[in-house]
Amino acid sequence: MDKYDIVIGLEIHAQLRTESKMFCTCDNYSVGAGPNKNTCPICLGMPGMLPVPNKKAIEWTYLLGMALGAKVAEKFCFERKNYFYPDLPKAYQITSSTMPPIIGGSVEIDDNDVLKKIRINHVHLEEDAGKLIHPKIGEYSLVDLNRAGTPLLEIVTEPDLRSPREARIFVQDLRSILRYLGISDANMEQGNLRCDANISLKPQGQKELGTKVEVKNMNSFKMIERALEHEVKRQEEILSENKKIVQETRGWDDAKGKTLGQRSKEEANDYRYFPEPDIPSIEPNKDNSIDLKEIKNWLPELPKEKRIRFETEYSLSKQDADNLTSDLDLARYFEQTLAEIPQVAGNDEIKKQKAKKLANWLITELLAKLNGQGISILDCKIKHQNFAVLIEKIDSGKISGKIAKEIFSEMFVSGRGVEEIIKEKGLSLISDEKEIETIIRAVISENTASVQDYKSGKEKAFGYLVGQVMAKTKGQANPQIVNKLLKEFLDKE
Amino acid sequence: MKEISIQQVEDLAKLARLGLTEQEKTSIAKEMTEILNYAQSLNEVNTENVQPTNQVTGLDNVFRIDQKIDSDIPIESRLGNTPSVEDNFIKVKKVLD
Ligand SMILES: [Zn+2]
Numbered sequence A: 001m002d003k004y005d006i007v008i009g010l011e012i013h014a015q016l017r018t019e020s021k022m023f024c025t026c027d028n029y030s031v032g033a034g035p036n037k038n039t040c041p042i043c044l045g046m047p048g049m050l051p052v053p054n055k056k057a058i059e060w061t062y063l064l065g066m067a068l069g070a071k072v073a074e075k076f077c078f079e080r081k082n083y084f085y086p087d088l089p090k091a092y093q094i095t096s097s098t099m100p101p102i103i104g105g106s107v108e109i110d111d112n113d114v115l116k117k118i119r120i121n122h123v124h125l126e127e128d129a130g131k132l133i134h135p136k137i138g139e140y141s142l143v144d145l146n147r148a149g150t151p152l153l154e155i156v157t158e159p160d161l162r163s164p165r166e167a168r169i170f171v172q173d174l175r176s177i178l179r180y181l182g183i184s185d186a187n188m189e190q191g192n193l194r195c196d197a198n199i200s201l202k203p204q205g206q207k208e209l210g211t212k213v214e215v216k217n218m219n220s221f222k223m224i225e226r227a228l229e230h231e232v233k234r235q236e237e238i239l240s241e242n243k244k245i246v247q248e249t250r251g252w253d254d255a256k257g258k259t260l261g262q263r264s265k266e267e268a269n270d271y272r273y274f275p276e277p278d279i280p281s282i283e284p285n286k287d288n289s290i291d292l293k294e295i296k297n298w299l300p301e302l303p304k305e306k307r308i309r310f311e312t313e314y315s316l317s318k319q320d321a322d323n324l325t326s327d328l329d330l331a332r333y334f335e336q337t338l339a340e341i342p343q344v345a346g347n348d349e350i351k352k353q354k355a356k357k358l359a360n361w362l363i364t365e366l367l368a369k370l371n372g373q374g375i376s377i378l379d380c381k382i383k384h385q386n387f388a389v390l391i392e393k394i395d396s397g398k399i400s401g402k403i404a405k406e407i408f409s410e411m412f413v414s415g416r417g418v419e420e421i422i423k424e425k426g427l428s429l430i431s432d433e434k435e436i437e438t439i440i441r442a443v444i445s446e447n448t449a450s451v452q453d454y455k456s457g458k459e460k461a462f463g464y465l466v467g468q469v470m471a472k473t474k475g476q477a478n479p480q481i482v483n484k485l486l487k488e489f490l491d492k493e
Numbered sequence B: 001m002k003e004i005s006i007q008q009v010e011d012l013a014k015l016a017r018l019g020l021t022e023q024e025k026t027s028i029a030k031e032m033t034e035i036l037n038y039a040q041s042l043n044e045v046n047t048e049n050v051q052p053t054n055q056v057t058g059l060d061n062v063f064r065i066d067q068k069i070d071s072d073i074p075i076e077s078r079l080g081n082t083p084s085v086e087d088n089f090i091k092v093k094k095v096l097d
Helices: A055-067 A164-181 A221-240 A292-298 A303-313 A318-325 A328-340 A348-373 A384-395 A401-414 A418-425 A433-446 A448-455 A459-472 A479-492 B006-015 B022-044
Strands: A004-015 A079-082 A092-095 A106-111 A114-127 A131-133 A140-144 A151-157 A193-203 A213-218 A249-253 A258-261 B089-093
Touching (some): A004 A164, A004 A221, A055 A114, A055 A151, A092 A114, A106 A164, A164 A193, A213 A221, A221 A249, A221 A258, A303 A328, A318 A328, A318 A348, A328 A384, A348 A384, A384 A418, A401 A418, A433 A448, A433 A459, A448 A459, A448 A479, A459 A479, B006 B022
Parallel strands (some): A213 A249
Antiparallel strands (some): A114 A151, A131 A140, A140 B089
16 A cells, blocks of 8 residues: 555634633533523623623633744734524624634644644634534434533644644643643543544655545544544545545544544535624733733743653653643642652652652552542542651551552542551551561461471571461561561571 | 626525525526625725724723623523523424534
8 A cells, every 4th residue: 555644733622711701701610500501692692782702711812822832913803703503593603713812833742752843823712602412302402502602712733743643642732731721621521622633645755735634523532543543544545546535524433433424514615704893803912901921920830841840850750750740730739749748858869769659659559540430639538648648658668568558548538547547457567576576486386397497498488487477467567577587586596 | 797696696595594586596696796896896995004904993902801790681581582492401403413
């Protein structure tokens, strides 16, 4: 089969988590709200209403622009995109793609240590549409307009992505940026972050782009990669048979594992854009209407900066730093827990040592549990201080790794403190030499045969005797002390 | 002179959800051609260095602070002029997803 270059561009929609909607004062948070509860004459599209833009949504648009290193346009204008669909009560969507607020910018993605700059064409601000529900029975659909009018950012990339994997990494990175900025929940499964892709293939080395296909309905990072991989294969097959790609919109069907051609909403696709006469244009620099300097101050440490800091400040591997910083709340949990470990303050070496241990516990144990049960780190019951105590107890040999895991599981479920669990379950590691000596004496007198074996050079017998001591203490004796004392006793015998 | 074709009228009618008779299509094509040609006279004006007009209000930067205020109109009234409602959903003819 011929070799093809893959060319992908993305259009990503992110809902802004403002308190009120884009053009009216309705509550913008509708999770659990009854149908059409958060609506008003403006977002219901009643005639004669005056939409007034939400200042915060505009400021956040500029904030994202700054995070992407983009240019803030001197002026941007809202406009009407006209089409008929039951989820769009005005029969037009107020958007701003013709004169967008944000121009250019980029995100640098990291694909297995290969860094690549993905350019952004522009970002524009618009309003979301309502939700349609299609009952299985009955010849009708139901409309809920709670979501209609939610502020929505559309981020449009240049066709710089060269593989489905790069596309997935880009969306993940963008999600992190949106979350770090605190402007969007950016959850694909919940639909606050949505992604459409334009994808085309061209013979390797050829300059002109091939015919592109738009792929929709990719509702998770996994789906982005799977859907685009499937689409690459599909287009490769068509091209290698010397057939032509049809320019169309295809929807990803996750159950079937393939993209299917969609009937277009508008057969004669023409949105007849025109300037929104009800909303004056936005010119941030004019009369300091929008304080761009202040917005710049809002810029937090961004995911990549945090990752690099974690690598240097805590000597973490890139992989660990990446795992911890991919989620801002996890990164915060890590740093707050680390700060609770007493010796960490003022000693860089100890800080790095403890950081590594804590990172391991968070990534392998905690994340496994959180992901397995679909719980957010914010709902994690283990308090920072308790996690710090657990790490300390493991480090100082007061509990074994096995017991630590048992305590950890209990903490995860109940959120109780380490000492409390140790006491209740009798889990404390016995480090008291006197106590261990008593047990060793008992074991030696009960196992004279094994003691003889050891004396005659059978190393295996030593392991057996250690096992007997551990059994008598239900695994709670400090193994290092048991080893040391047992050797001393046997050599004395 | 630019002629608006019957096909263009049909496309527009479809987008605007208008049902037109054959006779209406012919007369609208003729009227629209005339209107557009009349508007063509604007092309005679020199618009070099003139910003496109987005607004005629003379205003700019009109915002509202981000604060939620629930509508004081009860939901029954808000949905009062929808032809069909089911459990506070607006009921419409089946749309294909
Ligand atoms: Zn509203």
